[in-house]
Amino acid sequence: xxxxxxxxxxxxxxxxxxxxxxxxxxxxxxxxxxxxxxxxxxxxxxxxxxxxxxxxxxxxxxxxxxxxxxxxxxxxxxxxxxxxxxxxxxxxxxxxxxxxxxxxxxxxxxxxxxxxxxxxxxxxxxxxxxxxxxxxxxxxxxxxxxxxxxxxxxxxxxxxxxxxxxxxxxxxxxxxxxxxxxxxxxxxxxxxxxxxxxxxxxxxxxxxxxxxxxxxxxxxxxxxxxxxxxxxxxxxxxxxxxxxxxxxxxxxxxxxxxxxxxxxxxxxxxxxxxxxxxxxxxxxxxxxxxxxxxxxxxxxxxxxxxxxxxxxxxxxxxxxxxxxxxxxxxxxxxxxxxxxxxxxxxxxxxxxxxxxxxxxxxxxxxxxxxxxxxxxxxxxxxxxxxxxxxxxxxxxxxxxxxxxxxxxxxxxxxxxxxxxxxxxxxxxxxxxxxxxxxxxxxxxxxxxxxxxxxxxxxxxxxxxxxxxxxxxxxxxxxxxxxxxxxxxxxxxxxxxxxxxxxxxxxxxxxxxxxxxxxxxxxxxxxxxxxxxxxxxxxxxxxxxxxxxxxxxxxxxxxxxxxxxxxxxxxxxxxxxxxxxxxxxxxxxxxxxxxxxxxxxxxxxxxxxxxxxxxxxxxxxxxxxxxxxxxxxxxxxxxxxxxxxxxxxxxxxxxxxxxxxxxxxxxxxxxxxxxxxxxxxxxxxxxxxxxxxxxxxxxxxxxxxxxxxxxxxxxxxxxxxxxxxxxxxxxxxxxxxxxxxxxxxxxxxxxxxxxxxxxxxxxxxxxxxxxxxxxxxxxxxxxxxxxxxxx
Numbered sequence: 001x002x003x004x005x006x007x008x009x010x011x012x013x014x015x016x017x018x019x020x021x022x023x024x025x026x027x028x029x030x031x032x033x034x035x036x037x038x039x040x041x042x043x044x045x046x047x048x049x050x051x052x053x054x055x056x057x058x059x060x061x062x063x064x065x066x067x068x069x070x071x072x073x074x075x076x077x078x079x080x081x082x083x084x085x086x087x088x089x090x091x092x093x094x095x096x097x098x099x100x101x102x103x104x105x106x107x108x109x110x111x112x113x114x115x116x117x118x119x120x121x122x123x124x125x126x127x128x129x130x131x132x133x134x135x136x137x138x139x140x141x142x143x144x145x146x147x148x149x150x151x152x153x154x155x156x157x158x159x160x161x162x163x164x165x166x167x168x169x170x171x172x173x174x175x176x177x178x179x180x181x182x183x184x185x186x187x188x189x190x191x192x193x194x195x196x197x198x199x200x201x202x203x204x205x206x207x208x209x210x211x212x213x214x215x216x217x218x219x220x221x222x223x224x225x226x227x228x229x230x231x232x233x234x235x236x237x238x239x240x241x242x243x244x245x246x247x248x249x250x251x252x253x254x255x256x257x258x259x260x261x262x263x264x265x266x267x268x269x270x271x272x273x274x275x276x277x278x279x280x281x282x283x284x285x286x287x288x289x290x291x292x293x294x295x296x297x298x299x300x301x302x303x304x305x306x307x308x309x310x311x312x313x314x315x316x317x318x319x320x321x322x323x324x325x326x327x328x329x330x331x332x333x334x335x336x337x338x339x340x341x342x343x344x345x346x347x348x349x350x351x352x353x354x355x356x357x358x359x360x361x362x363x364x365x366x367x368x369x370x371x372x373x374x375x376x377x378x379x380x381x382x383x384x385x386x387x388x389x390x391x392x393x394x395x396x397x398x399x400x401x402x403x404x405x406x407x408x409x410x411x412x413x414x415x416x417x418x419x420x421x422x423x424x425x426x427x428x429x430x431x432x433x434x435x436x437x438x439x440x441x442x443x444x445x446x447x448x449x450x451x452x453x454x455x456x457x458x459x460x461x462x463x464x465x466x467x468x469x470x471x472x473x474x475x476x477x478x479x480x481x482x483x484x485x486x487x488x489x490x491x492x493x494x495x496x497x498x499x500x501x502x503x504x505x506x507x508x509x510x511x512x513x514x515x516x517x518x519x520x521x522x523x524x525x526x527x528x529x530x531x532x533x534x535x536x537x538x539x540x541x542x543x544x545x546x547x548x549x550x551x552x553x554x555x556x557x558x559x560x561x562x563x564x565x566x567x568x569x570x571x572x573x574x575x576x577x578x579x580x581x582x583x584x585x586x587x588x589x590x591x592x593x594x595x596x597x598x599x600x601x602x603x604x605x606x607x608x609x610x611x612x613x614x615x616x617x618x619x620x621x622x623x624x625x626x627x628x629x630x631x632x633x634x635x636x637x638x639x640x641x642x643x644x645x646x647x648x649x650x651x652x653x654x655x656x657x658x659x660x661x662x663x664x665x666x667x668x669x670x671x672x673x674x675x676x677x678x679x680x681x682x683x684x685x686x687x688x689x690x691x692x693x694x695x696x697x698x699x700x701x702x703x704x705x706x707x708x709x710x711x712x713x714x715x716x717x718x719x720x721x722x723x724x725x726x727x728x729x730x731x732x733x734x735x736x737x738x739x740x741x742x743x744x745x746x747x748x749x750x751x752x753x754x755x756x757x758x759x760x761x762x763x764x765x766x767x768x769x770x771x772x773x774x775x776x777x778x779x780x781x782x783x784x785x786x787x788x789x790x
Contacts, residue, residue, distance in 0.1 A: 094463055096167040098396060099373045101465040103422070105171045105186045107214070108196035109204035110763070113226040117196060117354040117363075118159075118172045123282070124361055125161035125168070127452070158420065158467055159452045163364045169467045173210075180546065180765075181497060181529040183210050185407045185478065188494050189422035189467070192371030193221040194363070199233040199259075199351070201729070203241040205701050205763050211246050220342050222366050225351040228256050228263045229358070235259070235351050242349070251309055251337065251346040252302050254362065257292065266351060266359060267291055269303050270333050277358045286361065309346060310336035334369050341370045342377075374465040380424045382481070382489035385437045392489045394425040398464050401487035402426030402434065406476050407494070409526045410469070411561075415456070417525070418449065418469040419476055424491070426484060428462040435485040436476050438493075442485060446472025478528050496528040499544035500696045500742060500766055503551055504569035506540060512564050516541070519562030523554055530554060544574060548746065573695060573743045575780065576769055577645030578654045580690035582607045587684060589677035599665035600677035602626065602634060605658040606685045611769065615642050616656040626662040626674070633671035634659055637678025646686050647693050647777070648784035653769075657682075693777045696742040699767040701735060702752070704760035709734045711755045719744035720773075739767055 106114045121127075158171050171186045187193065193214055197203060214221055225238045235256045242250045254266040257274060265276030265286065274289045291299050307327065311318040313336040320326040328336070340346050348370055352359015374396040382403065384390035394403045408420035421428075428434070430448045435441070449456040449469040462468040476482065479494040507516045520532045520543070531544045545551045548571060558564040584605040591598040609616065617635055626634070638657050645652045664674075700721070704712045713723060713736060721740035729735050745764060752760050772780065 094398065096165070098398075098463075098465050099375055100166045101169070101373050102166060102367055102371055103169045103189070103191045103374065103465065103467060104367060104371060105173055105183075105190045105193045105219075106196065107173050107183055107187075107193055107210040109198070109201070109206040109210075110174075112196045112198045112201075112204070112207070113354050114196055115172055117194075117224070117226065117360065118170060120354050120357060120360040121168075121170065121364060122159065122161060124284070124364065125163050127159065127161040157451075158469075160450060160467075164368055166368045168364075168367060169465075171467070179550065180206075180209060180213075181527065184213055184497075185494055187213050187217045187219050189405055189407045190219060191374055191377050192367070193219050194224055194367070195221050195347075196224050196226050197238050197242075198230075199225045199227050199235055199238055200230050202234075202238045203245040205699060205765055208245055209765055211248070218344065220344060220370075220372055221347055222341065222363075222370055223250065223347050223349040224359070224363055225256075225349065226354055228259055228351050229261065229353040229356045231260050233259045233263070239349060242347070249309075249346040250349045251306065251340070253306065253337070253348045253366070254350045254359075255295065255299060255302055256351050257295065263353060263356070263358065266362065267295060267299050268362065269299065269306050270330060270337070272299070272303060275362060277356075282357050284357075286358075307333070310340060313339045313343075313345065338370045342372045374424075380491060382491045385440070385488040385490055388490075394489060396464050397425060398427055400425035400464070401484035401489075402428055403481065403483045403489050403491065404428065404434075405491050406473075406478060406480050406482060409478055411522050411526060412456075412471075415447070415449070415471045417473065417522075418451075418456075418471055419473045420451070420467065420469050421462075421482060423462050423464055423466045423468060425464055427464070428468070430458075430460055433485060434482045435488055436480055437483050437488045437490045438480040439475055441475050443473045443476055443482065445470055477525060494528075497546065497766075498574070499529065499531055499546060500574050501547055501551065502542050502544040502572050502574055504540040504572075505543050505555065506567045506569075508565040508567060512566065515562050516558060516564045516566060519558045519564055522562075523557060527554075540569075571746050573741075575648065575650040575696075575772070576694040577647050577650045577652045578692055578694055579606060579608045579652075579686060580692050583685050583689035584660065585681050585685040585688065587677050587681035589673055589680060597668040598670065598673040598676070599668040600630070600633075600670075600673035601663040602659060602674065602677050602681055603661040604634075604638075604678070604681040604685055605660050606689045607656040607658065608689070609654040609656055611654055613654050615639075615653065617659075618656060619659045621659055621662070625664075626659065627664060627669075630664060630669065630671055630674040631659065633674035634678045637675035638682055640675075641679055641682040645691065646683060647691050648781045650693070650784075652686065653694070655686075657685075693772040693780060694769040695772045697739050697767050697770045698742050698745055698764040700738045700740050700745070700762060700764040702738070702760060702762040703729055703733050703735050704756055706732060706734050708756040708760060709736065712736055712752070712760065715751065715755060716740060719748075740764075741770075742766075 106118055108114050158169065161168050161170065171190060173183045173186050174180075187210075195207065195211065195214070197207060223242060225235050227233060228235065233256075239250050239252060242248050253269055255269065256266060257264045257276060264278075265274060267274055272291065274291050274295075275286055276289060277286045307321065310333055311321045311328065317328050317332060317336065321328065337348060341348055348366060350359065350363055350366055352363065354360055377396075379396065380394045380403070382392045382394060384392055394400055402423070403425045404421040404423045406419050406421050410418045410420065412418050428445065428448065430445055433442045433444050436443055447470070448459050448462050449471060450459050451469050456469065459468070470482075479496075481489065481491045483489050505516075507513045520541070524530055524532060529546050530550070533542050533544075534540075543551060543554060545554060551571070555566065555568055558566060582605065584603065586601070586603045588601045589598060590600075617638060619631055621628075621631070642652045642655070644650075662674075700716070702712050702716070709726070713726075716723065716736070716738045719740050721738045721744070724737040724739060726734060726736045748762065752762060
């Protein structure tokens with residue numbers, strides 16, 4: 001027992017769960033009161049024996065709410081008015097310890113309830129005094145007109161709230177596949193995430209995409225199975241899909257009490273108690289009760305699974321539990337859950353219904369208890385600005401030199417351009433200068449702004465762990481590093497997806513020409529996945545993006561924000577070109593007709609690479625047959641050609657070019673001569689290497705009533721689609737998974753609505769690039785006369 005006391009363990013385990021009303025249950029209930037009694041927000045106070053967890057109604061006066069919030073934030077006058085602690089820049093010192101920071105994102109498939117959940121978080125933490133609703137167009141975080149009209153999130157929005165004296169910086173992200181970049185750059189700068197799942201639909205396609213993105217950046221996360229009140233809600237099926245679809249290890253911390261219209265609350269498997277919502281006070285009141293008798297056996301089973309999993313995080317606790325039957329106490333269980341979550345050993349799973357205001361406060365508790373603070377994640381590695389081979393480490397400490405990453409640009413009609421920055425180390429003060437390490441340019445910080453969706457509040461100092469918006473920067477773009485000019489460092493840049501669709505756009509009047517140019521430049525600065533260019537042959541402006549909706553929003557923003565009237569052409573696919581075999585060519589560029597001429601001879605081998613490898617250059621020159629000062633000319637000539645293939649003028653990918661041999665002339669050779677020789681070698685070599693055209697293939701999921709399933713499958717087949725699988729969905733619906741070329745999916749939504757009487761819906765995301773059938777390749781090549789210039 002001495003060992004048990006030292007490890008934070010309770011009495012020997014007699015049963016997986018204490019019986020309701022037992023001394024152990026009462027002990028835990030008393031512990032719950034102690035641990036939650038000092039809670040910062042008015043909505044989360046707990047009690048036991050069936051008493052309401054908060055006797056304060058949400059309809060109480062705003063003065064009472066502000067008074068309680070004021071107490072939680074040390075009576076900061078500005079903060080009490082806004083309901084959230086600021087960065088304490090005015091006090092000259094940090095108010096919230098870095099260990100109490102949580103930088104999190106909320107991510108999910110479209111319509112899983114991300115923004116609805118965020119709105120509840122803002123309400124229960126006192127950040128907002130009323131709940132905004134997506135379906136009413138009043139959600140705080142969906143502030144763009146297009147978001148309010150469509151009921152979807154288009155751009156990531158940042159805000160800050162306080163919960164139990166912890167500062168939570170939140171980024172609400174889009175769920176539509178066309179805006180995946182918003183999720184990517186948010187995850188790059190966050191320490192943790194909440195992944196929401198629709199309990200009816202389970203793990204959906206975009207959920208898989210954002211999960212992979214979180215894996216890429218090693219972001220610890222917790223799962224919230226939402227919409228438990230909906231018809232067809234199934235918590236356990238969703239848990240199983242987390243395993244099968246995501247390859248993750250779910251750790252169930254809560255079980256639902258009821259489902260669909262009978263959903264009442266959750267069983268807390270850590271505290272071993274029931275938490276229920278009974279009133280209609282917008283979820284502010286909830287009650288702690290004994291676990292219902294009908295669910296005690298299930299709770300005991302999942303409690304045992306929980307303990308068996310978490311004790312693996314500590315050898316001594318595991319030994320005491322498995323060999324001596326000593327169950328760890330609540331604090332130890334939470335410590336081990338936190339340790340395993342941060343180590344990515346498992347993902348805690350909770351449940352609730354954000355729309356029905358059930359389960360959000362325990363979710364906030366889980367964010368604090370289990371997701372990492374900036375101190376819990378590994379120190380940030382960067383590289384020396386002068387020598388990329390030198391690694392520089394920045395510790396999360398206010399005393400370290402300043403380093404931050406610009407992850408988002410936003411145009412504000414009142415402030416101008418805003419640059420969102422995650423501060424990784426040091427402090428940043430308004431009016432000072434920082435170095436853009438990527439460009440070697442100094443930038444002056446005009447204002448520091450704490451953002452709440454599209455509203456803002458000035459602060460004087462930003463510190464380690466803060467997510468802040470900077471006004472006044474002129475040269476910094478997304479993915480670049482800002483740092484102390486005396487201690488330069490370059491942080492790892494972000495990867496941006498390549499556009500898959502393009503349309504031609506023309507201003508309707510001459511007056512729109514300059515306005516459109518200005519608008520496109522600003523929109524491209526905000527969104528690295530959006531690009532535009534000028535087609536000199538057709539004299540058209542071409543815009544490129546991640547999907548039809550993406551470009552539709554771009555055109556709409558041009559009209560609303562920049563007052564541009566424009567004609568938009570039909571969508572076009574961004575194809576790629578590659579090669580199917582190895583070729584080797586010898587090319588001589590010679591122009592010697594008196595005086596100094598041009599001479600360069602090179603031998604280049606072109607090799608196909610695996611899909612997704614991109615372009616590589618390698619030099620195998622030995623003995624100086626091509627002097628090293630001329631090799632950059634070869635590199636530049638080949639890179640210029642890679643954007644313009646030999647079949648139809650599309651970018652060339654998945655190719656390695658190897659400079660094998662060559663010769664030069666003492667007088668007539670130059671970098672330019674070798675650049676021109678490389679262009680000629682590319683044209684001949686790629687042509688001999690079996691060039692092929694690649695097209696984007698989309699992963700398509702269609703949910704349809706059973707009576708229309710045959711029509712849906714037949715239509716997908718007619719679009720050159722390949723059916724991967726089909727299965728059942730709740731409510732008699734069927735789901736069809738297929739891979740279909742993007743070129744066949746334009747205007748698909750209209751056809752789908754027509755054939756299913758508006759009852760079906762679909763989602764799609766980029767799966768891969770694959771070879772275009774020869775007869776279609778010939779048609780595309782005939783339409784595109786663009787060739788590699790000589």
